[in-house]
Amino acid sequence: xxxxxxxxxxxxxxxxxxxxxxxxxxxxxxxxxxxxxxxxxxxxxxxxxxxxxxxxxxxxxxxxxxxxxxxxxxxxxxxxxxxxxxxxxxxxxxxxxxxxxxxxxxxxxxxxxxxxxxxxxxxxxxxxxxxxxxxxxxxxxxxxxxxxxxxxxxxxxxxxxxxxxxxxxxxxxxxxxxxxxxxxxxxxxxxxxxxxxxxxxxxxxxxxxxxxxxxxxxxxxxxxxxxxxxxxxxxxxxxxxxxxxxxxxxxxxxxxxxxxxxxxxxxxxxxxxxxxxxxxxxxxxxxxxxxxxxxxxxxxxxxxxxxxxxxxxxxxxxxxxxxxxxxxxxxxxxxxxxxxxxxxxxxxxxxxxxxxxxxxxxxxxxxxxxxxxxxxxxxxxxxxxxxxxxxxxxxxxxxxxxxxxxxxxxxxxxxxxxxxxxxxxxxxxxxxxxxxxxxxxxxxxxxxxxxxxxxxxxxxxxxxxxxxxxx
Amino acid sequence: xxxxxxxxxxxxxxxxxxxxxxxxxxxxxxxxxxxxxxxxxxxxxxxxxxxxxxxxxxxxxxxxxxxxxxxxxxxxxxxxxxxxxxxxxxxxxxxxxxxxxxxxxxxxxxxxxxxxxxxxxxxxxxxxxxxxxxxxxxxxxxxxxxxxxxxxxxxxxxxxxxxxxxxxxxxxxxxxxxxxxxxxxxxxxxxxxxxxxxxxxxxxxxxxxxxxxxxxxxxxxxxxxxxxxxxxxxxxxxxxxxxxxxxxxxxxxxxxxxxxxxxxxxxxxxxxxxxxxxxxxxxxxxxxxxxxxxxxxxxxxxxxxxxxxxxxxxxxxxxxxxxxxxxxxxxxxxxxxxxxxxxxxxxxxxxxxxxxxxxxxxxxxxxxxxxxxxxxxxxxxxxxxxxxxxxxxxxxxxxxxxxxxxxxxxxxxxxxxxxxxxxxxxxxxxxxxxxxxxxxxxxxxxxxxxxxxxxxxxxxxxxxxxxxxxx
Numbered sequence: 001x002x003x004x005x006x007x008x009x010x011x012x013x014x015x016x017x018x019x020x021x022x023x024x025x026x027x028x029x030x031x032x033x034x035x036x037x038x039x040x041x042x043x044x045x046x047x048x049x050x051x052x053x054x055x056x057x058x059x060x061x062x063x064x065x066x067x068x069x070x071x072x073x074x075x076x077x078x079x080x081x082x083x084x085x086x087x088x089x090x091x092x093x094x095x096x097x098x099x100x101x102x103x104x105x106x107x108x109x110x111x112x113x114x115x116x117x118x119x120x121x122x123x124x125x126x127x128x129x130x131x132x133x134x135x136x137x138x139x140x141x142x143x144x145x146x147x148x149x150x151x152x153x154x155x156x157x158x159x160x161x162x163x164x165x166x167x168x169x170x171x172x173x174x175x176x177x178x179x180x181x182x183x184x185x186x187x188x189x190x191x192x193x194x195x196x197x198x199x200x201x202x203x204x205x206x207x208x209x210x211x212x213x214x215x216x217x218x219x220x221x222x223x224x225x226x227x228x229x230x231x232x233x234x235x236x237x238x239x240x241x242x243x244x245x246x247x248x249x250x251x252x253x254x255x256x257x258x259x260x261x262x263x264x265x266x267x268x269x270x271x272x273x274x275x276x277x278x279x280x281x282x283x284x285x286x287x288x289x290x291x292x293x294x295x296x297x298x299x300x301x302x303x304x305x306x307x308x309x310x311x312x313x314x315x316x317x318x319x320x321x322x323x324x325x326x327x328x329x330x331x332x333x334x335x336x337x338x339x340x341x342x343x344x345x346x347x348x349x350x351x352x353x354x355x356x357x358x359x360x361x362x363x364x365x366x367x368x369x370x371x372x373x374x375x376x377x378x379x380x381x382x383x384x385x386x387x388x389x390x391x392x393x394x395x396x397x398x399x400x401x402x403x404x405x406x407x408x409x410x411x412x413x414x415x416x417x418x419x420x421x422x423x424x425x426x427x428x429x430x431x432x433x434x435x436x437x438x439x440x441x442x443x444x445x446x447x448x449x450x451x452x453x454x455x456x457x458x459x460x461x462x463x464x465x466x467x468x469x470x471x
Numbered sequence: 472x473x474x475x476x477x478x479x480x481x482x483x484x485x486x487x488x489x490x491x492x493x494x495x496x497x498x499x500x501x502x503x504x505x506x507x508x509x510x511x512x513x514x515x516x517x518x519x520x521x522x523x524x525x526x527x528x529x530x531x532x533x534x535x536x537x538x539x540x541x542x543x544x545x546x547x548x549x550x551x552x553x554x555x556x557x558x559x560x561x562x563x564x565x566x567x568x569x570x571x572x573x574x575x576x577x578x579x580x581x582x583x584x585x586x587x588x589x590x591x592x593x594x595x596x597x598x599x600x601x602x603x604x605x606x607x608x609x610x611x612x613x614x615x616x617x618x619x620x621x622x623x624x625x626x627x628x629x630x631x632x633x634x635x636x637x638x639x640x641x642x643x644x645x646x647x648x649x650x651x652x653x654x655x656x657x658x659x660x661x662x663x664x665x666x667x668x669x670x671x672x673x674x675x676x677x678x679x680x681x682x683x684x685x686x687x688x689x690x691x692x693x694x695x696x697x698x699x700x701x702x703x704x705x706x707x708x709x710x711x712x713x714x715x716x717x718x719x720x721x722x723x724x725x726x727x728x729x730x731x732x733x734x735x736x737x738x739x740x741x742x743x744x745x746x747x748x749x750x751x752x753x754x755x756x757x758x759x760x761x762x763x764x765x766x767x768x769x770x771x772x773x774x775x776x777x778x779x780x781x782x783x784x785x786x787x788x789x790x791x792x793x794x795x796x797x798x799x800x801x802x803x804x805x806x807x808x809x810x811x812x813x814x815x816x817x818x819x820x821x822x823x824x825x826x827x828x829x830x831x832x833x834x835x836x837x838x839x840x841x842x843x844x845x846x847x848x849x850x851x852x853x854x855x856x857x858x859x860x861x862x863x864x865x866x867x868x869x870x871x872x873x874x875x876x877x878x879x880x881x882x883x884x885x886x887x888x889x890x891x892x893x894x895x896x897x898x899x900x901x902x903x904x905x906x907x908x909x910x911x912x913x914x915x916x917x918x919x920x921x922x923x924x925x926x927x928x929x930x931x932x933x934x935x936x937x938x939x940x941x942x
Contacts, residue, residue, distance in 0.1 A: 106827070108825040175918070182916065188634075198666055199926075245690055249763040304764070356576050429662055444663065
């Protein structure tokens with residue numbers, strides 16, 4: 001029997017306290033709209049449990065009443081995974097009150113945190129203990145670590161440290177029926193059966209609710225170099241990446257590709273930012289960190305770039321001479337999205353490819369899109385070191401930017417077909433949510449979709465965890 | 472209807488050629504006994520397909536006839552996962568003929584290999600292309616990469632490079648019904664649904680048959696230092712690990728703990744090996760590599776160890792001055808198992824713990840086991856950097872070593888209870904197979920076992936993939 005909404009609300013209030021069950025319109029509003037304002041939903045209630053036991057109670061109540069659950073962290077997702085649907089039958093389970101750092105283990109180099117801790121606070125707690133937690137994203141002040149794990153967040157240090165998945169050693173998860181799985185292990189080696197935590201990471205709340213995690217910590221960087229290299233073309237970027245990997249190995253932490261138009265838009269809206277190697281078609285912003293003491297980093301970096309310039313892999317290089325200069329170079333990269341938004345809407349893609357396939361892909365896709373949308377502007381940047389491009393298309397100069405957005409489905413088809421044909425991914429770091437669900441169904445092989453559905457049915461047989469997302 | 476064995480053999484011969492279906496006793500023998508000689512089975516047939524399509528045919532035939540399949544690589548596993556049971560109804564599916572290096576992609580830093588390629592050949596192919604493939608194990612000449620992935624192999628470079636799992640970007644898998652899942656992606660970022668490859672890695676052939684993989688490649692080390700540090704106790708080892716991580720960061724590749732008795736047994740059987748810092752109760756063998764050019768490694772290592780000796784974290788340190796000396800130091804570690812075998816059988820444990828928990832665990836377990844088995848000899852060594860110990864117990868001097876083995880169940884109970892109470896693992900890198908299946912059932916929480924069984928039922932509903940292993 002399906003329970004009535006009022007009855008469910010009463011039971012939820014008994015579980016977490018009436019003050020933590022929001023049902024009125026102004027209270028609920030921030031939880032039912034995604035931050036980009038693309039998705040709007042309604043909800044039976046927003047429930048804010050304080051700890052794992054309360055999360056388990058909430059899930060058990062919802063399971064018994066057959067009420068679907070949308071888990072939500074900082075609500076900073078890009079694909080609407082944390083926004084309920086329009087029917088108003090779903091409960092939003094906000095994890096932001098699970099905000100404790102449970103433990104820091106220096107000898108084990110791990111930190112145990114609850115799902116609702118903002119990423120920046122995880123970083124800070126690590127720093128306070130003398131360590132480095134390398135996950136870093138634009139939204140780190142407001143996104144939560146539970147959301148980062150549930151979406152397998154990427155960011156700017158994946159080249160060296162991997163995605164959120166690679167930073168997690170253990171998880172605590174509330175399962176679809178309200179049972180708690182304590183997988184909070186701080187082990188670097190554990191081969192006792194299937195690695196279940198991997199299923200919940202990146203599942204966007206469709207298989208279970210992550211309530212806590214054991215994360216890896218790293219030594220703090222003691223030396224850093226930031227540089228902007230000018231390049232003739234994307235092939236030059238790939239060659240420079242390879243040269244720097246060979247010369248700097250693990251010290252190469254970030255390698256961001258920026259096209260001249262992307263840089264120009266950023267500098268248009270931020271004219272105080274530097275333009276140290278002007279007049280080239282492509283750039284690479286490179287971050288190099290060293291955590292070892294007595295580091296010879298500056299010399300190594302200078303040698304590596306000297307090799308690159310000598311072999312004409314790089315046309316010119318500016319190396320930041322101070323922390324201020326380093327921040328300014330990074331601001332050139334970090335302000336692209338926001339500058340682009342000021343120019344008007346644009347058709348966005350978050351794609352990845354084998355690094356080796358990127359130059360040819362960029363050429364082919366440029367030709368195909370230029371033929372389909374004459375005069376369209378390309379704003380291309382992203383984490384080339386990870387094969388991840390933010391590949392954006394804007395209206396031709398003078399054209400109506402909003403009207404241009406109607407071309408999105410056709411542009412998506414061209415881009416995603418070319419990506420798929422090269423073994424790439426239509427969602428490198430943003431996930432699927434509700435935004436790309438149809439694209440996923442289109443591009444995944446039937447056998448893979450079937451396996452995913454079998455896993456979903458195995459762990460959430462009633463289909464109550466974030467229905468309509470991912471699958 | 473269950474097909475007759477003869478009929479199945481005929482169909483298998485049609486699929487892979489009669490020469491590749493072994494049924495006679497001497498041919499079959501090497502495939503039905505594990506290399507340590509602990510497990511002996513019988514088989515309907517040993518089938519040796521040549522490629523993925525043939526593997527799919529074999530699995531389809533077995534699925535239709537309801538014949539169980541035991542996948543096997545180099546047959547070097549430690550827990551009997553690749554040995555069929557005694558009934559003789561199971562087919563052994565040998566992957567050793569899938570032995571092609573399919574591709575090396577230098578710009579993407581990946582290699583695509585088939586499951587049957589021996590690990591040493593993967594390393595060699597990487598080296599030939601100017602790269603480093605860091606997975607390294609004692610059995611690397613004969614174990615296969617498919618087996619390494621299926622058991623999530625560890626080894627001596629996990630501290631820096633992770634387990635086999637961390638080195639895989641994509642897999643090709645034949646599913647229980649004979650369909651092929653092509654997940655051979657060479658992507659560093661891909662968030663399009665559940666990360667299915669993670670399920671097959673470490674599943675010991677119970678969820679699917681891995682036929683190929685895309686693996687990560689790394690820059691070759693250009694500078695290396697090997698050192699043997701003498702320590703007062705395991706707490707000193709943990710402190711030294713922390714000091715070296717801070718001073719050397721990623722350059723710290725291996726950190727092996729060796730107890731004085733383990734070293735003594737090794738030197739007894741290999742008297743030519745060095746004893747450069749004699750007379751201490753514990754040792755750490757440390758490997759430090761640098762892949763960056765213009766490396767300041769020697770200076771950094773000397774500084775780091777000078778700090779350690781000054782703070783009395785290390786009592787004494789010998790740094791290898793040549794490649795020969797480095798090999799000799801490593802031989803002290805690598806020959807422990809074999810030297811121990813010459814001394815007679817011993818009760819072995821492959822455990823892991825949070826690194827911080829190891830000193831107290833070693834004290835507590837020593838007391839508990841000494842009380843239970845007065846005079847028992849402890850031979851302790853392992854990958855301390857990963858929290859992984861090979862914790863072995865031998866008969867008291869003069870006692871009957873074979874008779875002592877009867878204590879194994881009681882010793883296991885003491886060791887595993889103490890490990891479990893500290894959040895550790897009863898199988899750090901060797902897996903479960905048939906050897907530790909009952910221990911797994913004992914120590915895993917029911918909720919976790921239930922999830923594993925649900926996953927197993929979802930991907931192998933007829934239960935034909937390696938039954939009786941792991942779960």
